[in-house]
Amino acid sequence: MRIDLHAHSNVSDGTEPPAQLIDAAKLAGLDVVAITDHDSTGGWLEASERARLLGIALVPGMEISCRTAAGVTVHLLSYLHDPEHPGLLEEISKSRDARLSRAERMVDRLSEDYPLNWDDVSQHVAPGATVGRPHIADALVAAGVVADRSEAFTSILTTRSKYWVSHYAPDPVLAVSLVRAAGGVPVFAHPVASSRGRIVGEQTFEEMIEAGLAGVEIEHRDNPEEGKLFLRELARRNGLIVTGSSDYHGTGKPNRLGENLTSPEALLEIEAQASGTAVVR
Structure with a gap:
């Protein structure tokens, strides 16, 4: 079973509408794909309808942009949460307005x-x-x-550019707690992707785990090999779910659907921990 749990539509920064994202997933030979647009569940309905039509399973999700007190950006994947949960909705609305x-x-x-x-x-x-x-x-x-x-x-849009402007984002520990409160399953996206900028230290991992972090996205093109070794040991010690994903954005990034995959066992564990919504089959 080919499972890719990180993909974006044009509801955030992907280049394809949600239905077309599902078409691309089917063409790539995926059995399961997650739609994880930034701070939005707006693509869930369209993607769900297309997924049912094509016979591909859809994991409704979202990628939450977070920032630590030290200013380090953290991306948190939320799977199968209640999209109407008031606490999570309020925080996401603040982030969207700030963006x-x-x-x-x-x-x-x-x-x-x-x-x-x-x-x-x-x-x-x-x-x-x-x-x-x-x-x-x-x-x-x-x-x-x-x-x-x-x-x-x-070049022009780097965080070191004179054009850069920061924006509000929730602390990752708060985000983990809100995802759990909404019945979702929080997974740390590309946690050691140092090529993207600063990464968090072990204390932040520990605080997120204490708050309810369920898993870490290890197989991702932006995680270096030495970082993956650290993440595997972290997952082993703390009983975390291990995922792998493409982080597909259509033509917006070189990432290709299915270039990294998640095991069926990991998906089953995500489903077992979720109470907000269900996989669309």
């Missing part, structure tokens, strides 16, 4: 040096989508400033 405000301020700064305005960016944002830097990157590509998203992120 929008941050994007507008970044565009204001960029417009001083590049032929870019908010209307240019809006053209790359699907209705109701969570706005993020990838949409700004797409507008920069369309304007001929950069060749692709990757170039935009390594």
Whole structure:
């Protein structure tokens, strides 16, 4: 069974509508795929309808953008939570509002040096989508400033750029607690992806585990091999679920569906721990 538990549609920063994401998963030979858009469950219904039609199982999920007190970014995957849980909804709404405000301020700064305005960016944002830097990157590509998203992120949109603006994000320990309260299963996404920026220390892992962290995403292209060894030992010592995923974004990233996979046993454990919603079959 081929299971990929991390994929994005254009409800956040993927390039394909939810139904097309399911089409791509079927074409890639997946039996199970998770839709995990940033801070949004807006693609669940469309993806579910297409998944039932194509006979592929769908794991409804979400990727929550978090930040520690020390300023380190953490991405938390939430699987099978109740999308209407008030505590989690309130926190996600704060993050979405902050993302929008941050994007507008970044565009204001960029417009001083590049032929870019908010209307240019809006053209790359699907209705109701969570706005993020990838949409700004797409507008920069369309304007001929950069060749692709990757170039935009390594130059103009890097956190070290003068155009960078921070935004509100919940502490990862709080996010883990809220996911559990919503009946979901929290899994730390690409936890040792040092190429993306600073990574958390062992104390943060311990605090997240104490709060209810269920698993760690180990097989991911951005986790270095030495980091994977650390994560495997951490998972063994703490009885954590181990997952593997593509982190697919359509044409927005080179990641391909199914390039890393999760075991059927891990998915069964995720289902066993969940009480918010169910896998769509």
